[in-house]
Amino acid sequence: METKADTNIKAPTGTGLQCKGWHQEAAMRMLMNNLDPDVAEKPEELIVYGGGGKAARNWESYHKIVETLQRLENDETLLVQSGKPVGVFQTHEEAPRVLIANAHLVPKWANWDEFRRLDKMGLTMYGQMTAGSWIYIGTQGILQGTYETFAECARQQFGGTLQGRLLVTAGLGGMGGAQPLAATMNGAACIGVEVDETRIDRRVETGYCDIKCKSLDEALEKALDAKEKGEALSIGLLGNVAEVLPQMLQKGVIPDVLTDQTSAHDLQLGYIPAGYTLDEANEKRESDPEGYQEDVLDSMVTHVETMLKMQQKGAVTFDYGNNLRGQVADHRDMEEAFNFPGFVPAFIRPLFCRGSGPFRWAALSGKPEDIYTTDKAVLETFPEKEALARWIKKAQDQVHFQGLPARICWLEYGERAEMGEKFNWLVKKGKVDAPLVIGRDHLDTGSVASPNRETEDMKDGSDAIADWPLLNAMLNTASGASWVSLHHGGGVGIGYSIHAGMVCVADGTEMADRRLKRVLTNDPGSGVMRHADAGYEEAVKTAKERGIDLPMVE
Amino acid sequence: METKADTNIKAPTGTGLQCKGWHQEAAMRMLMNNLDPDVAEKPEELIVYGGGGKAARNWESYHKIVETLQRLENDETLLVQSGKPVGVFQTHEEAPRVLIANAHLVPKWANWDEFRRLDKMGLTMYGQMTAGSWIYIGTQGILQGTYETFAECARQQFGGTLQGRLLVTAGLGGMGGAQPLAATMNGAACIGVEVDETRIDRRVETGYCDIKCKSLDEALEKALDAKEKGEALSIGLLGNVAEVLPQMLQKGVIPDVLTDQTSAHDLQLGYIPAGYTLDEANEKRESDPEGYQEDVLDSMVTHVETMLKMQQKGAVTFDYGNNLRGQVADHRDMEEAFNFPGFVPAFIRPLFCRGSGPFRWAALSGKPEDIYTTDKAVLETFPEKEALARWIKKAQDQVHFQGLPARICWLEYGERAEMGEKFNWLVKKGKVDAPLVIGRDHLDTGSVASPNRETEDMKDGSDAIADWPLLNAMLNTASGASWVSLHHGGGVGIGYSIHAGMVCVADGTEMADRRLKRVLTNDPGSGVMRHADAGYEEAVKTAKERGIDLPMVE
């Protein structure tokens, strides 16, 4: 069974086909792209991103998937069970070429222990979201998600921009490091408190953060000056947020926007307590883990208390998916932590209600120019969308492509189908050199049930109802996406989420026109449906305005 | 929200259409048929069978489903979320007209308490298997399942028939009452021990059991005489199995086949302890439930000990899905109970490995003659299948149709598609008066993950892997079934199973030919695939012989 790791995978580019059609070819190239060393975190272990999120179960499975895609006819469908190619069946031309189910367990057995046991036995695979469904495009997705969250905050609270606003956060790690750049892209003055100087240096080097400061006074002076002048500026402030934030409050500085992306979800490794150097933290964690954890929680209590006080004084305050609120609520009975909302109910759900979500695409030509052509098409199609235009321009300047050139931006119901049609036209007319693949994250409007994140605090209490992502996957299958995937446990872990993905190829044909129109209409449409069913007025309104047919919604 | 119960639902029959196509019409008629008072257990509560298995969430949803099916175009698809019609989307003509997801919860929340809470809030519905997927056909299914289990036992152990064999079981209740008839249909002499005389009387009245006996000696005399002569005979023996079985052993009578269908899964209501009258049991259960339970367990220990002894003396012994083994193992540390197998690993799995499963169909004409015509077609198509022929003939004699006339029989991979084609030809040629609908139970080869029943003790340990039913549902969607459903919790309850259903209409058209061929090939094909992947040689052999394309199976 042992086949050697292939650590130098590069997706083929251009118009030469190794498969019998573009849908199969696209699936093959995107699988390979997920494992490109420029894209994947640990390609030698088939890990793409997100802890252990894999693209294929093992090397034997990887090679067999590629081989099978290369021989797959245009009326056949390949089934992939947790990263292993298990069957080929005759379907029809407008059906998906690949159907994927990853990491599903019968609920009673759906926990990490059982999953790991079965994983060791070689029977399953953790697919995260876009890893196992072959549509990861590198860190651009993280940056854009953060950008979109801040942009929605700006739209809701500050008339569409963070210009002239002070945004304060903490944690400049793997995910959190995107915050300073996402903030300045939205026009803000930003202070990101980070206890580990090497992290700040890395963000400054790679252009994600403008400058480093070592004192609060200096940082405040610069940030408030930028805020005053309406200039975008990001500052990595060396310090511990549990100390710095109370000092800021004492000085009477109240941020306009306040959040946090320390790794609060992990009480041992994620959050450095006040008064500790990194070395001291490492030592105490070893010698006295329980005492250490109490110190962590003491600091978190101070941190959350300060956030609540700043919130009362007007700061727009939210939890950024790191479970900071849950930790102090569960371990210190500090239920009032939930007085500030999670980022999904606060900023993302209103987008979901309009069928908005993370539309992404990649150029199978391998040419960056093709993405610039599509960028232009997006800007021309939606000239009125300012935040979108700002994003595309900033992304062109500041995002380095990893693997196949790709782009991501949030589009609403209606807009996605419109863009899909345009992209197919670009391919047909030869404006781009090869077909485009269009997909999305599973964190989207109709495709996820995840009570601790995407479906936290639904209006009707339906957080844990998991019918919706299954309907989404079946609907995308019926609509003729190129490949469709159903996953368990992405984002928040085994037991905590069920979610679906889809990818659809624009190869310039009329058939692609039909399929793209159906998929890119129905996929976000199922999200508007899910939110209208839960009673969100914005979703009901969207459904009515756009003519989405929801039998039980009056 | 309150709409009145409709307690007199009858599916329309004949060739007049209330919908815009036969697929929608069939879905509407089969939904109505599920709620026909001749079919459903509690139609006023929308409950079809199996505890609380419902066909629609509430009356408002029911009427709206009917209304929506009536207006649904031939390129549209209706989505049903736990019995509620939530959206209509444009797909294409060869896609399913209805996609259903029932009772799914994110695994961490997938337990009865949370389910009931959400059910009370009106957010979900328990769909059992064929209740919420609109293809229940009355008790014929139970009888046939039992018949097929005994037939497989006969094939494995006794050269294909139970003629000249003694089969002993207990419990002649709702499910268990099918045992005597299923046994005689297979040629056996059968003793069914039942503690409640009214139950025996009901089975004798309805022809499910031949005679009642009140003494073991009389029953043994008659049964052994019938066995001797090779005559089929079923006897309902009044008595408590925990007393009767040891007596039988003492007398040196060892059954050829031994099982049990008392309601052992329920320690309070399901199993009467030795020495108790029914009234005494009712009293003690009220006055001293804990003491009562100990008495129940004492009797179960005696019962299982006797079964084990008889097994050692040659009786083919198996658990019939009532958790009798689990009870004494969990509560009395009697692990050796698992020395006899469950019925699925023992008899059903070999069938699954050949892609065999419960193929069923109904006549939309409403005419019994149409079913007799299809019966004839089945017999003509498979003249060599003796147990099948015996079943069809016995069913014609002894099964009363409930609602739309229907039939069920187990067919293998290959046979199902062949039969589908024939049925479509019968419709096309006017040999039957109206289209036929073809579906199946979710208890089938490729469509269920249920570690306590259908996937108990899989060869590779993959009992809890739930990717398979999801792939099955997506594949049937891609193949163009008329409707496809994905359920949680059927059979064994919330948390314990994930399973999928499909129904496909034979309306005599060429399109139906294509769709039936794909669906009735791929659906059982996915079951052969699942079992071949788990390492069953019979499945690998079937795949090779039939040319099923399994990339990783050499």
Ligand SMILES: NC(=O)c1ccc[n+]([C@@H]2O[C@H](COP(=O)([O-])OP(=O)(O)OC[C@H]3O[C@@H](n4cnc5c(N)ncnc54)[C@H](O)[C@@H]3O)[C@@H](O)[C@H]2O)c1
């Ligand atoms: N919003 C989302 O969609 C989303 C998605 C995934 C993860 N998350 C969560 O966001 C959090 C951050 O993720 P990451 O990948 O950036 O983690 P990471 O571990 O790479 O970075 C955390 C950073 O916080 C710093 N830090 C820890 N304690 C501190 C303190 N007291 N003061 C100042 N800085 C401190 C660490 O030095 C580190 O640089 C995690 O909890 C993660 O689960 C959110």
Ligand SMILES: NC(=O)c1ccc[n+]([C@@H]2O[C@H](COP(=O)([O-])OP(=O)(O)OC[C@H]3O[C@@H](n4cnc5c(N)ncnc54)[C@H](O)[C@@H]3O)[C@@H](O)[C@H]2O)c1
């Ligand atoms: N094999 C399958 O596919 C399958 C499917 C569903 C259910 N089951 C299980 O089969 C069992 C029977 O189901 P049912 O619907 O017939 O239940 P039921 O409750 O209607 O019938 C059980 C019968 O057993 C009798 N009984 C109880 N204790 C007895 C004793 N000590 N001696 C003799 N008779 C006794 C009762 O009087 C009753 O008539 C249940 O545990 C059920 O969960 C099996």
